[in-house]
Amino acid sequence: MKLFISADIEGTAGIADWGETSPGNSLYDNYFVKQMTKEVSSACKGALESGVSEILIKDAHDTARNLIPSELPEQARILRGWTGLPCSMMAGLDSSFDAAAMTGYHTCGASNGSPLAHTMNLDTEYIRINGELASEFMINAYFAAYQKVPVIFISGDEMICSLAKNICPHITAVPVSRGIGGASIGLHPAEAVRRIEAGMKEALSGDISKCLITLPSSFHVEVRYREHKKALFNSYFPGAETVDMKTISFTADDYMDVLKFFMFCL
């Protein structure tokens, strides 16, 4: 059985500030990158004890070179760096995988469930897909659905866990932090790791085919930028339309066209 894991950092237990997500910051270097790695490792451990034999981990935060490979299980392969493919944080996932999971995920832009709430980058205020605020979970889970791979597990902040349940009711969600304004309450790091391992086992003990998401038949995307000049520039992407001075839209039936729009316009 083959498992794909997309690993982010802003939903790691207790993280509360952008500095803690960036190399060169002492809390990132000495603590949060290690906790991110422990959380991914515990997800792997739960999976390996539940019949998974192959794991591909996409390091999916910022430089995409965060995880400490030597601290991950030997059965895992780690995709480091950015491929340049439209699937971005899901690079490496194809239809040969049996299941996909996300760790360290965070709530979307224009929501208040994390001090680090955003979608894809900080140039956008929000992204909507078919009227709903889009999280990185939504964008990436739709790519998994495009590959016909069920999304069985998420860990991160409480709000992204509940948003994920709206999209995929049978997903196993393990919240490890709760955002309050510019702050967060995290589980004890050891407790977070235990719950993630147990959650992954629970996810794999059920009928994982229930976690296969049905893709919408068409996609109407709206991107609201923080700066009007980005909206003007990106409004020249073929098919993009101006909604207002800071917002553009794009419509497609094929989800890959949406991902290509994101690739150039986010």
Ligand SMILES: [Zn+2]
């Ligand atoms: Zn990130």
